Amino acid sequence: MHAAAADLPVMFNRVTIVAGGATILQDITLTLDCGPPTILIGPNGSGKTTMLRAAMGLIPATRGRITWGGRGASAPTRRAIMFQRPAMLRRSVTGNVRFALAAAGVPRDKRETRSAELLAEVGLTGLERRPARRLSGGEQQRLALARALARDPALLILDEPTASLDPAATKAIEDIVRTVTARGVKVVMSTHDLNQARRLAGDIVLLHRGRLIEAGRAQDFFAAPRTPEARRFIAGDLLV
Amino acid sequence: MTDNASALQLLLSGDPELFAIVRLSLQVSLSAVLFATLIGLPTGAFLALVRFAGREPIIVVLNALMGLPPVVAGLAIFLLLSRSGPLGGLGLLFTPQAMVVAQTLLVTPIIAALARQTIEDLWVEYRDELAAMDVGPLRRIATLIWDARFSLVTALLAGWGRAAAEVGAIIIVGGNIQGFTRTMTTAIALETSKGDLPLAIGLGMILMSIVILINALAWLARRAGERYAG
Numbered sequence: 001m002h003a004a005a006a007d008l009p010v011m012f013n014r015v016t017i018v019a020g021g022a023t024i025l026q027d028i029t030l031t032l033d034c035g036p037p038t039i040l041i042g043p044n045g046s047g048k049t050t051m052l053r054a055a056m057g058l059i060p061a062t063r064g065r066i067t068w069g070g071r072g073a074s075a076p077t078r079r080a081i082m083f084q085r086p087a088m089l090r091r092s093v094t095g096n097v098r099f100a101l102a103a104a105g106v107p108r109d110k111r112e113t114r115s116a117e118l119l120a121e122v123g124l125t126g127l128e129r130r131p132a133r134r135l136s137g138g139e140q141q142r143l144a145l146a147r148a149l150a151r152d153p154a155l156l157i158l159d160e161p162t163a164s165l166d167p168a169a170t171k172a173i174e175d176i177v178r179t180v181t182a183r184g185v186k187v188v189m190s191t192h193d194l195n196q197a198r199r200l201a202g203d204i205v206l207l208h209r210g211r212l213i214e215a216g217r218a219q220d221f222f223a224a225p226r227t228p229e230a231r232r233f234i235a236g237d238l239l240v
Numbered sequence: 241m242t243d244n245a246s247a248l249q250l251l252l253s254g255d256p257e258l259f260a261i262v263r264l265s266l267q268v269s270l271s272a273v274l275f276a277t278l279i280g281l282p283t284g285a286f287l288a289l290v291r292f293a294g295r296e297p298i299i300v301v302l303n304a305l306m307g308l309p310p311v312v313a314g315l316a317i318f319l320l321l322s323r324s325g326p327l328g329g330l331g332l333l334f335t336p337q338a339m340v341v342a343q344t345l346l347v348t349p350i351i352a353a354l355a356r357q358t359i360e361d362l363w364v365e366y367r368d369e370l371a372a373m374d375v376g377p378l379r380r381i382a383t384l385i386w387d388a389r390f391s392l393v394t395a396l397l398a399g400w401g402r403a404a405a406e407v408g409a410i411i412i413v414g415g416n417i418q419g420f421t422r423t424m425t426t427a428i429a430l431e432t433s434k435g436d437l438p439l440a441i442g443l444g445m446i447l448m449s450i451v452i453l454i455n456a457l458a459w460l461a462r463r464a465g466e467r468y469a470g
Contacts, residue, residue, distance in 0.1 A: 058368070083368055086369065090387040090388075131466070151373070
């Protein structure tokens with residue numbers, strides 16, 4: 001479906017990111033290409049959020065190079081991100097989605113229909129007129145997901161999309177991830193939840209203290225982790 | 241307008257001079273708020289969103305100017321518009337236009353400083369989302385002003401409250417000329433000095449009623465808007 005996935009593959013070539021004198025990511029080389037979801041795991045402060053923002057193009061590499069479809073810095077036309085704590089625009093639910101559609105260049109006469117489709121996809125039909133900031137946490141995450149999908153992304157980046165959500169809200173988000181993956185959207189997301197990683201991942205990337213410890217197919221990673229950090233992380237030990 | 245009649249009686253009897261005073265007060269203060277909004281809102285948005293050398297001292301000065309004494313603003317505009325001043329040729333001194341200019345000077349820092357704070361707070365909240373949606377600079381500013389509109393109304397009301405309540409600036413540049421530049425506040429000052437307290441109190445009550453009415457309408461509009469947009 002996304003034949004013109006111009007933003008893919010995203011390639012990190014020896015990327016180091018330094019912010020405020022601290023090295024957040026160090027010498028990361030990784031390719032994110034079409035296929036099942038890639039899940040970033042690792043303890044707090046391991047660099048997951050920075051890596052996702054860099055993949056979105058919101059943070060430049062201090063050293064090394066990031067390319068999207070072989071190109072350097074480019075407008076994020078076919079990629080979208082949902083932040084861990086998404087900001088709700090002070091508008092109605094449908095107003096939020098229409099804003100994202102307008103920003104994505106969708107013509108005005110198509111926004112109403114498209115907005116209804118997106119809200120149906122994330123299960124928010126019936127809440128169109130409600131102020132977005134009065135939604136529950138889970139509903140806000142789903143609205144943020146609808147806004148991200150408004151960009152018709154080839155690459156969808158989700159930063160801890162289910163942190164602090166209850167099981168029902170978590171399942172709703174995971175179902176959407178499966179649906180968009182089946183449509184050919186590449187999902188790259190971070191999570192603290194190893195079980196969620198097992199449920200969703202095609203590939204796993206383990207980060208620790210800004211370094212890429214291990215990356216590979218999820219079933220290999222869980223069945224036969226190659227590094228001591230990965231073995232400890234899977235066993236539930238605290239990586240500090 | 242007789243000195244012995246209370247303002248309420250004059251109001252009820254439809255006294256044309258009293259209505260002229262009330263109308264001029266509203267015309268001058270609302271015009272000042274309009275001009276101050278046109279200058280202050282973009283200035284506030286610019287200071288909120290653009291980083292440049294000297295930005296922080298400008299913000300400090302702007303915040304300090306919220307407390308600009310009206311008589312000082314009046315004096316500055318008086319010097320500007322007086323016959324020997326740089327804009328003396330315009331012949332604006334002792335006209336309602338001069339009063340609008342003086343009140344615009346008073347109100348602009350209030351609107352600009354409050355708008356800067358409001359828009360900057362919202363920008364911190366929206367920055368990542370707008371960057372991720374690849375929203376350009378002009379649309380960014382429009383979005384922030386639109387989404388902050390309910391808070392910005394409070395800034396405009398604060399500015400209007402300042403303009404409607406002050407007497408020091410307009411009495412210097414307007415001169416309190418009967419039937420021409422006399423407003424509610426200058427009339428209250430005059431009647432009090434003449435010892436006509438009932439008329440002064442009556443005018444004060446009319447002024448307070450108008451202030452409360454406009455604030456109540458703004459409050460209702462804000463409540464209705466927030467119910468819809470949050």
